Amino acid sequence: MKVIDTHVHVWDPAALDYAWLADDPALNKPFMPSDLPHAAAATRAAIFVQADCREDQALKEVDWVSSLSAGWPQLAAIVAFAPISRGDNVAEDLDQLLERPLVRGVRQLFQDRDNSFILHPAMLAGARQVARAGLTFDACIRFGQLPALAKFADGVPDLQIVLDHLGKPPIDSGELTAWSRGMRELARRPNIVVKISGAGAEADRNRPLAPQALPFITETLNLFGSERCMFGSDWPVSLTRPADYQDWITIVETALTGASAGERESVAEGTANRVYRLDRATEQVATQQEKD
Numbered sequence: 001m002k003v004i005d006t007h008v009h010v011w012d013p014a015a016l017d018y019a020w021l022a023d024d025p026a027l028n029k030p031f032m033p034s035d036l037p038h039a040a041a042a043t044r045a046a047i048f049v050q051a052d053c054r055e056d057q058a059l060k061e062v063d064w065v066s067s068l069s070a071g072w073p074q075l076a077a078i079v080a081f082a083p084i085s086r087g088d089n090v091a092e093d094l095d096q097l098l099e100r101p102l103v104r105g106v107r108q109l110f111q112d113r114d115n116s117f118i119l120h121p122a123m124l125a126g127a128r129q130v131a132r133a134g135l136t137f138d139a140c141i142r143f144g145q146l147p148a149l150a151k152f153a154d155g156v157p158d159l160q161i162v163l164d165h166l167g168k169p170p171i172d173s174g175e176l177t178a179w180s181r182g183m184r185e186l187a188r189r190p191n192i193v194v195k196i197s198g199a200g201a202e203a204d205r206n207r208p209l210a211p212q213a214l215p216f217i218t219e220t221l222n223l224f225g226s227e228r229c230m231f232g233s234d235w236p237v238s239l240t241r242p243a244d245y246q247d248w249i250t251i252v253e254t255a256l257t258g259a260s261a262g263e264r265e266s267v268a269e270g271t272a273n274r275v276y277r278l279d280r281a282t283e284q285v286a287t288q289q290e291k292d
Contacts, residue, residue, distance in 0.1 A: 001253050001264065002044050004076070004272040007164065007197045007232030008036065009051040015064055016053040027236065033072035036235060037242035042249055044269065045076035047232075047276060049138060049164075050107050055083060058093075062100050075102070077276050079138050082106035084126030085117070094133045104276040105136035111168065115148040124155040131159040136275060140164040146182025153189040160275060161191055165198025165234060166220055171212050172204040180219055187223040193275055194224050196252055196267065197232030200239055210251045217255040226256075226263035230271040 011018055012030040021028040036046075048065050050058070058081040069075045080103050084090050097103045110118050117123065118141075130137050139161050141149055146167055153161055163186065169179040186192050199213040221229055231252055239245050256264050273279055 001249055001256075001268050002042055003231045003249060003268045004278065005043050005046045005074075005233050005235075006162075006195055006230045006272045006276070007049050007234050008046045009049060009235065009237065010036075010065065010068070011051045011053070012064075016057050016061055018051060018053050020052055026240070031236045033068055033075070036072075036074075037245040042246065043074055045278065046072075046074040047077045047079060047104070047272070047278075048075060049079040050081040052081075052109065055081060058082070059096055059100075062097065062103060066100060066102055069102070076278050077104040078102040079105040079107050079136070082108060082126075082130065084108050084130060084137070085120065085123050087122035087125040088129060090126040091129045091133075094129060094135065097135075098133060103135070104278070105138055105162065106130055107138040107140060107164075110139055110141045110145060110149070112142070113145075115145070118145065118148045118152055119155070124152070127152070127156040127159050131156060136160045136162055138162045138164050140168075142168045143170065143179040143182060146179070146186060149192075150182070150185045150189060153186070153192055157189075157191055159191060161189075161193070162230075162275060163192055163194045164232075165195060165201070165238075166216055167194075168198065168202055169216050171199055171202040171216055174212065174215070176215060176219060179216070180223075183220065183223050187228075192224075193228040193230065193271060194220055195230055195232040196220060196255075198234040198238050199251075200244065200248070201234065201237055209247070210254065213251055214255055217252065221255060221259075221267075226259060226266040227271060229267050230275070231268055 010031050053061050062080045080097050082093050137159055203209050203212045233239050
């Protein structure tokens, strides 16, 4: 299965400040495009997602990642940080981001924030500004926040929301009930699509990933349909070894056993192309890969 990887991080702690890396020595080092296992022909294109650098460095992060594109031909788009909690004032930040041609969406992390933060009137006003700007919003939450995200989606029905990492379910425990209930509610909101990504970070790393992750992937596909699901790796947070990357593609392929060619194409590429408006960018990447 050839894929568009909709969730990739790169960073260099010498270039920008990432306070959260201090708590994870394995990740507290540069991860650059040359480290990505994209040499595998399976990856047609990649979307960089903001890596939670210091908030006042958000534009610098976009410009730094954009500067890597000459040596990273798979880079097709960027999801940047934007402080949508600023309400209508975030329009100024969005105008600056729109000057950067690779930007297709924004993210402000919701995980570990309470419902009053997610549903604050200023947050909803900022989200409406994102919709007006024609950008997507990546929602990174934990599964206990699924009901709050459903209310958030109701408050901004014109905003295209991308749920990161399957909603961060309790993959390590295998308990589907509460997560599935929340996902079922989200699936009723037509402005939400889901990234099949991030399972490695939520799983027990001492056990094989496939049997842990497959029930959650299958349930997501059943609830949302392939036309509202997309592939993502969450490299390097969820996948740290090159072999893990191909293994994750294989796991997603396994979840699609019995699916039609069109359904497989939606998860692999089609949903990402539509939601992040990538057609022109991925055509350019494919042309360059053919030349190479």
